[in-house]
Amino acid sequence: MYIVDRRLNPGGKSLVNRQRFLRRAKSLVQQAVRDSLKDRSIKDLEQEGEVTIPRDEIHEPTLHRAGQGGNRDHILPGNKDFVEGDELPRPKGGEGAGGHQGEGEDEFRFVLSREEFLDLFLDDLELPELAKKRLTTGEAKGVRQAGYSTSGSPSALSIGRTMRNSMSRRLALRRPSRLEMERIEAEIARLEALPGDHTAEIAALRETWARLDRRRKVISYIDPIDLRYRRFEPTPKPIAQAVMFCLMDVSGSMTEHMKDLAKRFYALLHLFLDRCYRHVEVVFIRHTDKAEEVDEQTFFYSSETGGTLVSSALETMLAVVKDRYSPEDWNIYVAQASDGDNMPSDNRKTLALMTEGILPIAQYVAYLEVGRDEDPMMLGAIPRATELWQAYSQVDGKDGLFVMRKVHHRREIYPVFRELFQRRGAGQARQRT
Amino acid sequence: MSAKKLHNEGKLLFQGSDWTFDIVQRIYDAVEEIADKELGLSTYPNQIEVITAEQMLDAYSSTGMPLLYNHWSFGKQFVLNEMMYRKGQRGLAYELVINSDPCINYIMEENSATMQTLVIAHAAFGHNHFFKNNYLFQQWTDAEGVLDYLEFAKAYIKSCEERYGQQEVERLLDAAHALKHQGVHRYPRGRARDLKAEALRESERHAHQERIYDDLWRTLPTAKKKDIPASERLGQLGLPQENILYFLEKSAPRLAPWQREILRITRLMAQYFYPQIQTKVMNEGTATYCHYRIMTSLHRQGRIDDGAFMEFLSSHTNVVNQPMFDSGYYGGLNPYFVGYHMMEDIARICVDPTEEDRRWFPDIAGGGDVEGTLRHIWANYRDESFVSQFLSPRLIRQWRMFRLADHEKADNLKVSAIHDERGYREIRRTLARQYDISWLEPDIQVVDVDLAGDRKLILEHYVNDGMLLEEKDAARVLQHLADLWGYEVCLTEMDRESRSSLKEHKARPRDSGPRLAAG
Numbered sequence: 028m029y030i031v032d033r034r035l036n037p038g039g040k041s042l043v044n045r046q047r048f049l050r051r052a053k054s055l056v057q058q059a060v061r062d063s064l065k066d067r068s069i070k071d072l073e074q075e076g077e078v079t080i081p082r083d084e085i086h087e088p089t090l091h092r093a094g095q096g097g098n099r100d101h102i103l104p105g106n107k108d109f110v111e112g113d114e115l116p117r118p119k120g121g122e123g124a125g126g127h128q129g130e131g132e133d134e135f136r137f138v139l140s141r142e143e144f145l146d147l148f149l150d151d152l153e154l155p156e157l158a159k160k161r162l163t164t165g166e167a168k169g170v171r172q173a174g175y176s177t178s179g180s181p182s183a184l185s186i187g188r189t190m191r192n193s194m195s196r197r198l199a200l201r202r203p204s205r206l207e208m209e210r211i212e213a214e215i216a217r218l219e220a221l222p223g224d225h226t227a228e229i230a231a232l233r234e235t236w237a238r239l240d241r242r243r244k245v246i247s248y249i250d251p252i253d254l255r256y257r258r259f260e261p262t263p264k265p266i267a268q269a270v271m272f273c274l275m276d277v278s279g280s281m282t283e284h285m286k287d288l289a290k291r292f293y294a295l296l297h298l299f300l301d302r303c304y305r306h307v308e309v310v311f312i313r314h315t316d317k318a319e320e321v322d323e324q325t326f327f328y329s330s331e332t333g334g335t336l337v338s339s340a341l342e343t344m345l346a347v348v349k350d351r352y353s354p355e356d357w358n359i360y361v362a363q364a365s366d367g368d369n370m371p372s373d374n375r376k377t378l379a380l381m382t383e384g385i386l387p388i389a390q391y392v393a394y395l396e397v398g399r400d401e402d403p404m405m406l407g408a409i410p411r412a413t414e415l416w417q418a419y420s421q422v423d424g425k426d427g428l429f430v431m432r433k434v435h436h437r438r439e440i441y442p443v444f445r446e447l448f449q450r451r452g453a454g455q456a457r458q459r460t
Numbered sequence: 461m462s463a464k465k466l467h468n469e470g471k472l473l474f475q476g477s478d479w480t481f482d483i484v485q486r487i488y489d490a491v492e493e494i495a496d497k498e499l500g501l502s503t504y505p506n507q508i509e510v511i512t513a514e515q516m517l518d519a520y521s522s523t524g525m526p527l528l529y530n531h532w533s534f535g536k537q538f539v540l541n542e543m544m545y546r547k548g549q550r551g552l553a554y555e556l557v558i559n560s561d562p563c564i565n566y567i568m569e570e571n572s573a574t575m576q577t578l579v580i581a582h583a584a585f586g587h588n589h590f591f592k593n594n595y596l597f598q599q600w601t602d603a604e605g606v607l608d609y610l611e612f613a614k615a616y617i618k619s620c621e622e623r624y625g626q627q628e629v630e631r632l633l634d635a636a637h638a639l640k641h642q643g644v645h646r647y648p649r650g651r652a653r654d655l656k657a658e659a660l661r662e663s664e665r666h667a668h669q670e671r672i673y674d675d676l677w678r679t680l681p682t683a684k685k686k687d688i689p690a691s692e693r694l695g696q697l698g699l700p701q702e703n704i705l706y707f708l709e710k711s712a713p714r715l716a717p718w719q720r721e722i723l724r725i726t727r728l729m730a731q732y733f734y735p736q737i738q739t740k741v742m743n744e745g746t747a748t749y750c751h752y753r754i755m756t757s758l759h760r761q762g763r764i765d766d767g768a769f770m771e772f773l774s775s776h777t778n779v780v781n782q783p784m785f786d787s788g789y790y791g792g793l794n795p796y797f798v799g800y801h802m803m804e805d806i807a808r809i810c811v812d813p814t815e816e817d818r819r820w821f822p823d824i825a826g827g828g829d830v831e832g833t834l835r836h837i838w839a840n841y842r843d844e845s846f847v848s849q850f851l852s853p854r855l856i857r858q859w860r861m862f863r864l865a866d867h868e869k870a871d872n873l874k875v876s877a878i879h880d881e882r883g884y885r886e887i888r889r890t891l892a893r894q895y896d897i898s899w900l901e902p903d904i905q906v907v908d909v910d911l912a913g914d915r916k917l918i919l920e921h922y923v924n925d926g927m928l929l930e931e932k933d934a935a936r937v938l939q940h941l942a943d944l945w946g947y948e949v950c951l952t953e954m955d956r957e958s959r960s961s962l963k964e965h966k967a968r969p970r971d972s973g974p975r976l977a978a979g
Contacts, residue, residue, distance in 0.1 A: 028488055028584075029562075030481055031509045034569055040518040041538040047630075048535030077543075087533055088638050088936035090921075090929055092902055097926035099866045102891045104793065105784025106860040106878055114872040115864075137539035138546060 048085075049143065055080040060139070060147045061441060078144075082135040149299055170259045179256025188255035196253060202246040203239040211236045268306040269358040269390075271297060272347075274340045276365040277313045277331050285397040289364030290327055291440045292395050296362050299448065304358065310347055314340035316370075320347060335368045337415060341380040354388040361385060361392040367413025374418040381419070386428055393447060394419055394431040473763050477572035484508065487577045488584070494757045495585040499750060500831050503588040504563040504603060508580070511566050516556065517541055519566060523733070524556050526564065527610050529617040529725075531633050555579035559591040559736075561603040574768040578775065581754040586747030593839045594742070596735035605658075606732065612659035613725045620718050632719055635940035636705065636726035642904055643705030643727040644734045646897075658728070662721055669717070693911060700905045703727070704919075704941070707906050713915065714946030723944075738897050741843040745799015749834070752776060752800070782859075798847075803834060805852050816853060848892030853884045861887050868926055902929060904951070915947040922956040929953060934965050942967040 049056060059078040139147070175188055215232050218225040273293050275286070300307045311326035312318055315333030318340040344361070352359065369377065385392060396416055412420070422429045432443045473490055474483045488508070495501040511519070521538035522528040554575055556566040565583045567576060591597050602609075621629045636643075694700070701707040705727040709720045736743065755776075759769040782797040783789035806824065809817045810833050813825035824833050837846065856879045863877040863886060877883035877890075893899050903922045910916040921929060934951070942949040946969055953963040 028485075028492075028505065029507045030484055030488075031507060032481070033509045033511045033515060033566075036515070038512075038514050038518070040515070041521050041535065043530045044521065044532060044535030045538055046535065047530065047532035048539065051532045051630075085536055086933075086936075087634075088933040088940075089641055090639075090902060090904060090934055090937050091641075092927045093930040096928060097868055097923075099925065099927070100876070100890045101864045101866065102793070102861055102887055102894065103785035103790075103864060104782060104859040104861050105786060105790075106862040107786075109862055109875040109878060111875060111878050111880070111883065113875040115875070117866070117871070117873055135536075135540070137543045 049139075049147075052080060052085050053147070055084055056139070057147050060144060077136060077138050079134045079136045085135060145298070145302060149302060171262050173258050173260035175255045176258040177252075177254065177256070179258065183256045183259070185255045185257050189249065189253050192253035192255065193249045196250065197246065197248070200246045202248075203243050208236065208239060208243070211239070268308070268356070269300050269304040269360060270308045270310060270352045271300055271360045271362065272344050273309060273311050273326065274344065274361065274363040274365075275311075275313050275326065276315075276335055276337070276340075276368065277326075277329075278315045278335045278368065279330070279332050280335075280366055280368055281330075281397075282399070284399065285364075285366055286327060288397040288434050288437065288440060289395065291437065292364065292393075292434070292444065293362055295440070295444045296360070296393070300360060308352075310344075310352075312340050312343050312347070314343070318343040335365075335370060336373050337365065337369045338373050338376040338380055341377060341385060345380070345384050348388065359389045361389050362395065363393070364395045364397055365415055366398070367396050367415045369414040369418070371414055374414060377415070378418050378421060381429075382422055386422070389428065392429045394429070395443075396431065396433045398433060398435040471762050472765060473577070473758070474573040474768075475765065477574065479571070479573040479576050483573055484576055484580075487573070488580055490758060490763055491577065491581050491585060491754055494754045495581070495589075495750065498757060498831070499585075499753060500835060501585055501589040501750070502592060503585060504561045504592050506565060506584045506588065507562045508565045508567060508584065510569055512569055513545070516553070516566065516568055517545060519556055520553075524558060525610055526558065526607070527614055529614045529633075531637075532630065533634075533637060555583045557583040557587045558606075559597065559601055559603055559732075560606050563588045563591065563603075572771065574764065574771045575775065577758070577764065577768075578751055578755060578772055581751035582747045585754070586750035587743060589750070590739070590743050590746045590838055593835070594735070594739060594842075595840055596739060596842055600735050601732050609658055609728070612662075613729070616662070616725065617722060620722065624718065629722070631943075632722055633726070635944050636723050638937045638940045639704050639708075639944075640726055640730040641901060643703060643723075643730040645703050645706070645731065666717075690908075694908065697909060699909070700907045702903070702905045704904070704906055705730075708941075708944050711909075712945050715944065734897075735842075738842045738844070738895075741795040741799040741802075741895065742838065742841060742846050743799075744796045745803050746838050748776075748780060748796050748800040749803040784860075801855060802846070802850055802852075803837075805855055806830075806834060806837065806850055809852065814854070820852060821850070843895035844892050844897075847895055848888060851888045851891065853879075856884055856887055861891075863887055863890055899924065902927075903956075917941070917945045917947065917949045919949070919951040921951060921953040923953050923962060924956055926955075926962075928963055929965075931965075935967070938965050938967040939970070942969045945969070 056078060059080050175185060211232055215229055215236070218229050218232070271293075275281075275289055277286075297307065297309060309323075310320060311323055312320050313326055313331070314336065315331045316336040316339065317333070318336075320343060340363075348354065348359065381392070394415075396413065416431070416433075419429070419431050423431050430447055432447070434440060434443055473486050479487075488506075495503070517538065519526070520541045521534045523534075528534065554568055554571055558564040558566075563584065565580070565588075567579050567583075571579065591601075591603065597603070617629060617633075697711055698707070705723050708715070709723045709727065712720075715723070755764070755769070755772050758764045759766075764772075780794070780797045780800050782794045783791075807830045809821055809825050810827050810830045813821070818825040827833060837850070841849065860879055862875055862879065863883070865874045865876040867874070877886040879887070903924070905920055905922075906917065907920050908918040910918070938949055938951055948969075949967050951965040952961050953965075954961050
């Protein structure tokens with residue numbers, strides 16, 4: 028009997044099959060992943076998640092009998108008071124006690140890992156204008172193979188090289204082979220078996236044998252000088268970095284609902300940037316009639332009163348850029364959310380800051396106008412372009428750097444997001460680090 | 461008391477719940493001694509492999525095989541099992557055993573020492589003895605060659621994927637899997653399969669074909685074919701044929717050689733599992749009976765302590781638990797329960813028979829040789845024959861079994877037999893039939909091919925008691941079949957007795973789909 032400890036064997040034997048399954052059910056899983064966004068809060072968007080897909084599509088058919096119809100006999104245990112000839116009403120919804128299993132559940136549920144989830148979730152999206160900029164150095168160290176060395180850890184032993192050395196050394200020093208030894212042994216045995224006196228020959232052969240044996244011992248099979256190890260060298264890997272500016276109007280007119288919409292959009296953008304860049308920083312700037320840089324908690328959960336001056340936020344942002352995020356080194360993304368209010372007198376300044384200050388240094392600017400939950404048409408009011416919308420309309424669509432969208436309901440967030448980052452043609456280079 | 465305790469401690473195999481490799485070895489030796497001396501088991505040599513829960517999940521999804529070719533359906537199985545396990549809906553088996561020589565037993569690292577004892581007794585001796593001695597396994601499986609064959613199959617399918625594309629192979633496997641239940645020979649013919657020779661045969665066939673290939677032959681004009689009479693045609697094609705995969709492998713006109721080989725692989729795998737389907741009750745019954753005897757014996761000898769024995773009893777009771785039909789948990793008869801209790805009952809009949817037992821089982825009642833009788837039964841029966849021979853009236857009474865007739869024409873269900881003199885034989889016969897694979901699986905046969913006309917493949921399903929095929933699935937499988945065959949396929953469901961047609965399914969090969977063009 029053998030006992031083998033398999034616990035340290037590499038796991039993930041089913042990985043290939045799992046991937047094939049996911050690929051096969053890709054369109055379904057993708058749909059399920061996108062649907063699941065509606066129910067998930069931002070916080071666990073990045074967690075691994077359970078998805079449900081219709082069983083029908085991945086069903087493996089076999090030829091088997093239907094669960095219903097025909098004459099069937101069942102043997103059941105646990106008779107309490109039936110006697111032969113008793114009749115029972117047929118239970119509704121099929122014969123529960125039948126020996127045949129039915130189709131089972133109509134839905135197939137399983138867990139996707141975080142990686143799989145994000146891959147499916149962000150599949151076919153792409154950051155515009157990715158090709159940028161100076162890459163920072165020294166952040167990560169990669170390892171690459173760099174020839175061979177005579178010392179190293181046993182796990183890095185290069186068997187091919189070592190054996191090649193060993194063999195050439197053995198050939199060069201004429202190490203007697205096993206075969207030679209055996210030939211002499213056979214010869215000795217043959218002579219011993221022969222009648223007559225062969226002692227002299229045998230003694231000579233024995234001496235040769237002893238000499239060869241000594242030689243074999245001196246010239247070892249593998250000598251320390253044969254050993255070669257694979258050598259690895261650390262190499263610095265350049266890393267692209269990005270900063271994401273979240274600008275939001277927090278004046279009284281912004282309701283919780285609107286902030287929630289904005290937050291969802293920011294979260295998606297952050298998730299997305301996180302996958303494209305190793306290093307992503309987020310800067311939160313909130314504004315009323317004056318702007319300030321705050322932390323995330325304050326940004327989303329405290330409210331302020333005051334008027335609305337959008338230009339103040341843009342100014343603050345430019346100040347932060349100048350202070351900490353040199354456009355030379357950073358990929359700059361801007362996401363602005365607002366209900367569209369602005370002091371009419373401020374529009375010109377806002378526009379100027381946007382076109383002259385921000386657009387030249389930014390990779391991408393998205394303006395999201397958040398509205399009330401209810402359909403604006405229901406109120407009888409004619410949807411009127413807001414102040415800010417009117418102002419930004421003049422920048423929109425000029426060079427693809429600036430986009431603006433309106434969102435009223437949670438379910439619109441993801442479609443809008445997808446629309447903005449849909450992969451466009453093959454012209455754009457894809458860069459990942 | 462204290463002296464006895466001390467004495468016991470010296471003999472105890474282990475204390476507490478932790479195990480080490482030493483302890484496992486000691487346990488194995490102790491169990492082997494009992495299996496050998498008391499039960500007279502004869503087994504393949506064992507190989508015990510300790511694995512983690514994760515590895516157990518892997519093993520689950522490849523039908524328990526240590527290596528298997530890649531296919532998405534195994535991935536589906538994996539995510540499903542993983543989900544259930546994570547949510548705690550289903551625990552994992554304590555062990556998994558493979559019918560191979562040497563017999564591979566997977567045991568989980570989480571098991572306590574008691575559980576390791578139990579699983580060694582259960583799998584390494586109970587199942588192992590059954591695999592080695594039961595006639596079905598001897599007839600149908602090649603324990604020695606299976607691992608090598610699996611390796612060949614995996615490598616072969618991989619090389620096909622590289623040559624012909626993963627998608628092409630996947631389509632073919634989908635179709636083959638759909639027909640795998642129709643891919644077994646139900647009656648032995650010729651010699652037992654030698655899977656090692658299988659692998660060799662394939663490489664030889666390939667080499668031979670490459671050697672004799674000459675493009676010139678293609679240019680020779682062919683002789684005009686005469687019409688062949690039907691009887692001769694059927695004879696040439698080996699029809700009627702119930703092994704559909706075999707028929708396709710040999711006769712499908714449009715398959716390439718590699719496709720035939722893959723059909724053969726699926727077919728042989730299905731055949732390998734064929735005995736297991738027919739012996740669930742006996743196999744589990746044997747293993748459970750053996751582990752019960754061995755554990756009790758170990759406890760009697762003082763080699764496991766009372767605590768360990770209680771732990772064993774609790775898990776044994778769970779295994780052989782049978783909810784009654786109206787308990788709300790009923791999900792069919794538990795094979796562990798049926799098998800174990802029937803074997804216990806046989807042991808009782810051997811040594812302490814009642815008058816009734818003597819009447820029902822004159823051959824074994826009071827024979828005295830419990831182990832010999834059971835070994836004989838383990839070797840020579842399958843579930844169906846086992847139940848129909850050895851289910852005793854006493855057990856039918858004890859389990860209060862009854863027969864419920866669900867007839868299409870009747871408005872109500874009818875209790876047609878209960879545990880009384882009139883009912884014993886009825887119940888026993890019906891239950892045995894429920895374990896009979898030729899009754900469980902629909903009887904579908906390839907009956908003819910329209911060779912002169914459009915090469916339509918004609919199949920028939922002989923319907924028992926009006927139980928038709930599940931329609932949606934049948935249509936899908938037929939589609940796969942048509943893709944493999946390359947021409948139209950027609951399946952008629954007809955009543956077994958009257959031979960009147962009840963339903964017809966048809967399918968044409970998909971044009972865009974797996975055009976399995978001859979190559």
